Structures are given as structure tokens and as C-alpha cells.
Amino acid sequence: MLDTRFKSFSRRVRLETLEMIQRSKSSHIGACLSLVDILSVLYLGILKIFPNDALNPNRDRCIISKGHAAAAVYATLAEIGYFNKNELATYCRNGSYLTGHLNHKVPGVDFSTGSLGHGLSVGCGIAILEKRENQGFNTFVISSDGDLNEGSTWEGIMFAAHHKLSNLIMIVDYNRSQALGNSDKIINLETLESKFKAFNWLVKVVDGHNHISIYNALISCKKCKECKPKVLIANTIKGKGITFMENELLWHYKNPIGEHYHKAKKELEFDLCEQQ
Ligand SMILES: Cc1ncc(C[n+]2csc(CCOP(=O)(O)OP(=O)(O)O)c2C)c(N)n1
Ligand SMILES: [Mg+2]
Structure with a gap:
């Protein structure tokens, strides 16, 4: 049941994201x-959130450091009810708050x-205050x-372990x-799992497109009483869900127009029909 909800949510977000990026x-x-499957599990099944009261102080905080994936995040937030889905049509337009990189005004x-x-680093700051209070x-x-190629991220990794940020x-x-x-050709991160362990984090490795695996791993992180920060290494595929984009570097920057757009849409719509 939960799996079906995650699948259907992911498919709608993928389609919405394609439309937003193509249009803009x-x-x-x-x-x-x-990122879509991770977002689906987080927002549908894990985060304590209040879409009608977005700044509720009791909410879990979620910081998405790869802010260039803004379209998928906005599509997720609209699906979950933070704002009207019609607003997604303004993505990347002049004057819209739905900017191409994540905007906290949304x-x-x-x-x-x-x-x-x-x-x-920001997450560490929020977590240490939560722990104190x-x-x-x-x-x-x-x-x-790319985020892990930045030195500041490794400072955060050390800081979180030192302060036992289990939250x-x-x-x-x-x-x-x-x-x-x-x-591996830019700055090799391998072996990432052992690096995190050496920095005294609790580590879990999952298939980042298997909703139930992501869900179970996150639930067990939440329940875990060990006084360590936790990391889920989600093995993912860039471009996942549109076959000709999968693992193709071109689609980091390229915009899907014409033939490409129609082919991508057909595949995602077929997926949606399959499921109904
Ligand atoms: C500090 C900084 N340098 C360079 C960039 C330009 N840039 C945008 S996305 C990206 C890398 C994207 O790779 P990754 O972080 O692995 O995210 P992915 O797109 O694979 O999900 C870079 C270098 C940036 N956004 N920030
Ligand atoms: Mg990457």
C-alpha cells in the first residue's frame, strides 16, 4: 500500500518536473x-511536516544541499500541499519565487x-540547538x-560526530x-561508506530508487538510540525514469525540447497509465 503511494507520487513528480524544466x-x-524517489519517501512517509503551517516550530527540518534540483523539490512540495500546483507554471519565470535554485521564500x-x-553546516547548526533545547x-x-567534494561538508561531518548529533x-x-x-574522475569519493564510518557516523547503504528500502532505512535511523549522526548512502542513477537520460551526462545541463521532450513524456505517461 505504502509502496504504491510512493510509486504513484514519484511518477507524478517526475512528470511535473519534466514539464517545468521543458517549459522554462x-x-x-x-x-x-x-532525487525524486528519495523526496517521495521523505515527504510522504518520514518527515513530520505541516503543509498548512509551513513554519510550525515542531516540524522536522529538511535542507536540500543540491539546490540545483529545485524543480523536483518544488513539484514535491506542491504535490504534498504546501502551495497550489498551478504555481509550478511560473518556475524560473521573471518575478517568480520558484527560482532555478532552491529559495527559502517558498x-x-x-x-x-x-x-x-x-x-x-547549516543542518549541524540547527541540530545542535535542537539537542541543547x-x-x-x-x-x-x-x-x-558534488556537495561532498566541498571541504565545508567534511567540516560538518567531523562537527556532527564530535557533538554526537544523533538528531x-x-x-x-x-x-x-x-x-x-x-x-571518480573529478574527486573520487570511494570508499564513501568506510569514510563515514571512520568519521564515527552510523552508515546505511540503500538502492536510492527502492522506496521501501529507503523507507525502512530511514525509520531505523530515526529509531536508533546510538549517539551518532546517521547517513544513508543512496545509490542512485542520474536521469532515473527516462531511459535515454539515465547515466547520460548530457542531461545535467541540456534542456529536453522537441523530440526529446515528447519521448520523455511518453515514457512517463505510459508509466502513469500502467499504474492505474
Ligand atoms: C560551490 C559550487 N561550485 C560549482 C557549482 C556548479 N555545479 C552545479 S551542479 C554541480 C555538480 C552536480 O553534481 P552533484 O552535486 O553530484 O549533483 P547531481 O546533479 O549529480 O545530483 C556543480 C559543480 C555549484 N553549484 N556550487
Ligand atoms: Mg551526483
């Missing part, structure tokens, strides 16, 4: 598609990102290969690809 002639479709966005390497919420940070859960959208090449 913007970039980052591959990055968005990589209901549901906790922190503006886009310049990689900032999310974890026992406010009763968790902080989630979504990271990526901090990081998710790495680990598609092993970046803007201009594969991660």
Missing part, C-alpha cells in the same frame, strides 16, 4: 530525476541552496557527490556523476 528551457533534469523550503557545500524534531540534509540524518544522492563528469 532550464537545466538539471538528470539531477532532479535522481513554503516548505528551509534553506536556500545552490552553491554546493552549505547544507550540512530538546525541541523534539530531527534535521535531514540531502547531499550529493541529524544525512542522505547522499550518490549517483557518482556531477556536472561535467563522473565523480
Whole structure:
């Protein structure tokens, strides 16, 4: 049941994201598609959120450090009810708050990102205050290969372990690809799992497109009583869901127009019909 809800949510968000990026002639479709399944599980099944009262102080915080995947995040937030889906049509238009990189003025966005390497440090700050004041919420940070190439992220990784921030859960959208090449050719992160363990984090590795695996891993992170920050390394595929985009670097920046758009839409719509 839950699995069906995640699947259907992801499919709608993928389709919405394609429309937004195509219409605005913007970039980052591959990055968005990589993240969609993680977002679906988080927003539908894990986060304590209040879409009608977005700034409720009891909410879990969610900082998405790969802010270039804004289209998928806005589509998710609209689906979940933070704002009207019609607003998605203004994505990347002059004057719209739905900017091409994440904007905290949008209901549901906790922190503006886009310049990689900032999310974890901010997440650490929020988590340490929560721990001191026992406010009763968790902080989630979504990271990526490029985000982990930034020195500030590793400062956060050390800081979180030192301060035993057990209320901090990081998710790495680990598609092993970046803007201009594969991660192993840019700055190799392997072996990422053992690095986090050496920094004294609790580590879980999952298939980042298997909703139930992501869900179970996050539930167990939330329940875990160990005094350590937790990280979920989610193995993902850039461009996931549109076959000709999967693992194709081109789709980091390229906008899907004409033939490409129609082919992509057909595949996603077929998926939606299959499911009904
Ligand atoms: C500090 C900084 N340097 C460079 C960029 C330009 N840039 C945009 S996305 C990206 C890399 C994307 O790869 P990754 O972080 O792994 O995310 P993915 O798109 O694979 O999900 C880069 C280098 C940036 N946003 N911030
Ligand atoms: Mg990547």
C-alpha cells in the first residue's frame, strides 16, 4: 500500500518536473530525476511536516544541499500541499519565487541552496540547538557527490560526530556523476561508506530508487538510540525514469525540447497509465 503511494507520487513528480524544466528551457533534469524517489519517501512517509503551517516550530527540518534540483523539490512540495500546483507554471519565470535554485521564500523550503557545500553546516547548526533545547524534531540534509567534494561538508561531518548529533540524518544522492563528469574522475569519493564510518557516523547503504528500502532505512535511523549522526548512502542513477537520460551526462545541463521532450513524456505517461 505504502509502496504504491510512493510509486504513484514519484511518477507524478517526475512528470511535473519534466514539464517545468521543458517549459522554462532550464537545466538539471538528470539531477532532479535522481532525487525524486528519495523526496517521495521523505515527504510522504518520514518527515513530520505541516503543509498548512509551513513554519510550525515542531516540524522536522529538511535542507536540500543540491539546490540545483529545485524543480523536483518544488513539484514535491506542491504535490504534498504546501502551495497550489498551478504555481509550478511560473518556475524560473521573471518575478517568480520558484527560482532555478532552491529559495527559502517558498513554503516548505528551509534553506536556500545552490552553491554546493552549505547544507550540512547549516543542518549541524540547527541540530545542535535542537539537542541543547530538546525541541523534539530531527534535521535531514540531502547531499550529493558534488556537495561532498566541498571541504565545508567534511567540516560538518567531523562537527556532527564530535557533538554526537544523533538528531541529524544525512542522505547522499550518490549517483557518482556531477556536472561535467563522473565523480571518480573529478574527486573520487570511494570508499564513501568506510569514510563515514571512520568519521564515527552510523552508515546505511540503500538502492536510492527502492522506496521501501529507503523507507525502512530511514525509520531505523530515526529509531536508533546510538549517539551518532546517521547517513544513508543512496545509490542512485542520474536521469532515473527516462531511459535515454539515465547515466547520460548530457542531461545535467541540456534542456529536453522537441523530440526529446515528447519521448520523455511518453515514457512517463505510459508509466502513469500502467499504474492505474
Ligand atoms: C560551490 C559550487 N561550485 C560549482 C557549482 C556548479 N555545479 C552545479 S551542479 C554541480 C555538480 C552536480 O553534481 P552533484 O552535486 O553530484 O549533483 P547531481 O546533479 O549529480 O545530483 C556543480 C559543480 C555549484 N553549484 N556550487
Ligand atoms: Mg551526483
